[in-house]
Amino acid sequence: MKLCIIGTGYVGLVTGSCLADVGNQVWCVDKDAKKVDCLRNHRIPIYEPGLEEIVKRNSVEERLFFTTDLKRGLAEAEICFICVDTPPDEKGKADLSNVLAVAKQLGELIDTPKIVVTKSTVPVGTTLRVKAVIAEELKKRGLDADAFISVANNPEFLKEGAAVQDFMKPDRVVVGVEKKEVGEKLHKLYTPFMLKQDRFLQMDIASSELTKYAANSMLATRISFMNELARLCEVVGADISAIRRGIGSDPRIGSDFLYAGLGYGGSCFPKDMKALVQLGKEYDVSLSVVETADKANDEQRKWFWNKIVKNFGGMKQLAGKKVAVWGLAFKAETDDVRFAPSLDLIRNLLEAGAKVTAYDPAAEESAKAALSDLASRVEWCHTAYQCVENADALLVCTEWREFRSPDFAKIKQLMKSPTVFDGRLLYDSTALAALGFAVTTIGK
Structure with a gap:
């Protein structure tokens, strides 16, 4: 054709x-x-x-x-x-x-x-x-x-x-x-x-149009549910990864989109959730589940940022600290940084007076464009190891393959302070602690 x-x-x-x-x-x-x-x-x-x-x-x-x-x-x-x-x-x-x-x-x-x-x-x-x-x-x-x-x-x-x-x-x-x-x-x-x-x-046109919004909202809601559950896990002593396996093995639920983390981003989920809520309001239909899931995503980002601030002893203590950021894209295998959690963290760190180094195998240029005038205040690195040199902390924001099994012995030598914030649940926190790292993770 x-x-x-x-x-x-x-x-x-x-x-x-x-x-x-x-x-x-x-x-x-x-x-x-x-x-x-x-x-x-x-x-x-x-x-x-x-x-x-x-x-x-x-x-x-x-x-x-x-x-x-x-x-x-x-x-x-x-x-x-x-x-x-x-x-x-x-x-x-x-x-x-x-x-x-x-x-x-x-x-x-x-x-x-x-x-x-x-x-x-x-x-x-x-x-x-x-x-x-x-x-x-x-x-x-x-x-x-x-x-x-x-x-x-x-x-x-x-x-x-x-x-x-x-x-x-x-x-x-x-x-x-x-x-x-x-x-x-x-x-x-x-x-x-x-x-x-x-x-x-x-199907009919209206059903087809709504199917797209329904699919994205369903997936985003699963992520927000797991993120909220992860917060509960931390205070009751449960492990969100174990729970994910426990519920994901149920064929009625399945294992997709059950990973807790920094919150979803990208060009679809944030936009489509809000658009669906607005569509409901136009027709006087309350979509409270969708609206709440979207708010929960915003809360998850703030919650992770607060963990970082608390670890350093307050906002003032972040001033002058060097923080390395691994991953800029909202997910692996893309250069898309739209609504990426990493950019929110970078903006917050710079506002607090921290020095930021950043590395992503594909999304550096996209991140520079998105950060606009702030981009000049970030040190952009060519490798993951360069990024952590003399760093007081490492934030892992994207689940790129090269971040999954790095040489932590080397990383410990390179960092000023061996502190890791694992925003994607990539690492065994017990094993890292045994190597001398202070590890902040999600849902444990």
């Missing part, structure tokens, strides 16, 4: 390149000329394992193209995917200005029948709003919307750090449609990814 992807962020770039990899002709459109130029030269602007190879292969084999010209991207497309950002506004509601701006452009340009698919995470009713905006522009041009456009919603369920694998081997493909024939067309498009088992779930 011939496809147009609008937006080349995580979702758009993975969607476009993976669809091209099974033989489709794909035009990816983005208004950022610098980004498009990089992509044309096979340089991707994000860290995502396996993605650069797919982009390069399909570009070289002339199945994947990049342009800033939406008219060119649309020219031969049968299906157009809207993959632009929907950031939260000041109240947490999804900002749909990017999506609706694209819809207006589509209405101004479409001159052959298209299926327009919202793949951006959008509140219930957005896909039909997109249809209405396109129809209004078509009407201005004397064209019949029913003859030129059909719409669908197709939410993504990609995990950053495993997005290519998730797309190539989906556990489900959710599609919301108005017309049966649109569903059949999209089923055909996704069939190459479901050869062993058909995982295509067709």
Whole structure:
């Protein structure tokens, strides 16, 4: 098929390149000329394992193209995917200005029948709003919307750090449609990814839109529950890791998303939780579980920071101390630092007058951009061991593989004070204590 992807962020770039990899002709459109130029030269602007190879292969084999010209991207497309950002506004509601701006452009340009698919995470009713905006522009041009456009919603369920694998081997493909024939067309498009088992779930558009928010909110709620339980463990003498194994072995619960830590971050969970709460308020429906889970995440970050302050004997005692931070991305295998707990900690440390060194194998540049003017006050390191030299404490904020089994004997020699705050439950605190480390962990 011939496809147009609008937006080349995580979702758009993975969607476009993976669809091209099974033989489709794909035009990816983005208004950022610098980004498009990089992509044309096979340089991707994000860290995502396996993605650069797919982009390069399909570009070289002339199945994947990049342009800033939406008219060119649309020219031969049968299906157009809207993959632009929907950031939260000041109240947490999804900002749909990017999506609706694209819809207006589509209405101004479409001159052959298209299926327009919202793949951006959008509140219930957005896909039909997109249809209405396109129809209004078509009407201005004397064209019949029913003859030129059909719409669908197709939410993504990609995990950053495993997005290519998730797309190539989906556990489900959710599609919301108005017309049966649109569903059949999209089923055909996704069939190459479901050869062993058909995982295509067709439903109405509203249900499809809400499924995305429901999935992310369910996963985030599990994390917040475990974090709250971890706090209880610390005061009653229980071990959150043992409890995780105990409840995770129940097939009704499962073991995924049961790891206590610093709190969730990233581009999806914080944004989607708040957007779902706001959607409920619009319809006078209280989503108290979701709202509480989101607040619990904020509390978890503050709670861990308070553990650090208490360990040093108060905020004033942090002044002049050198604190090493391992991990800047909100999770391993990505360079995404949006809502990353590490950045909150760095800001707090700098405000307290501490000296901060930081290391991440992929997210340094993203972190510098996010910290803005504060970035110049951080010492950015090239290795994990360089980061801990003469440090008074080490904060472990991301579960990168290289942090899982470091040489702690070497680390002890390098540090001024062998103090570790294990924010990801990576280490055996008893074993570290035997080596002479003071260890602060979570849920023990």
